[in-house]
Amino acid sequence: AQSVTQLDSHVSVSEGTPVLLRCNYSSSYSPSLFWYVQHPNKGLQLLLKYTSAATLVKGINGFEAEFKKSETSFHLTKPSAHMSDAAEYFCVVSVAGRRALTFGSGTRLQVQP
């Protein structure tokens, strides 16, 4: 079985400050991990993915995530938040042979001016 826990349902930061969105996963097999972002009235967009290569993954718009097997974590970070980063972020897990993605419940990021 596989599951994802996003530790914060809401995160609020000021523009220009760092962003940290936390994710823990559970998987019986070596997982592939993703972060997707969902802006209002827009489709889900892939930010980045981990597929057992480098543990530090760089994505679009300055986001990156680090896979830590010992902590079963895949936290998303960005050094400096921008107003346009305000959105819902989903941590997602997939394992070989399981065709569907398993989503976390999401973290809503607010960016204050």
Add this chain to the structure above:
Amino acid sequence: DTGVSQNPRHKITKRGQNVTFRCDPISEHNRLYWYRQTLGQGPEFLTYFQNEAQLEKSRLLSDRFSAERPKGSFSTLEIQRTEQGDSAMYLCASRSGGTGANEQFFGPGTRLTVL
């Protein structure tokens, strides 16, 4: 626009009516997925097609739900005898083949409201 498209974007219906949604995947993608997203939750898997074959169905997909992909291109999701609990965003995604962790590309969704 060569992304995944879904129609309609919004659907309001009365309880007991049937509704049908359409998804047009990215043209070269042979794998197609349907998900359901309720307010405040992440998307949940409903069903999966590889070409025209429906290979997996979630327990969430009750017998009132049926999905088809007759020619391995577009797909339809039908809900019969809608209930208020069916109100949700229905998302379609597609991806290319292979065993790697290829990205699923999502459409904008169809928001269903059952009155």
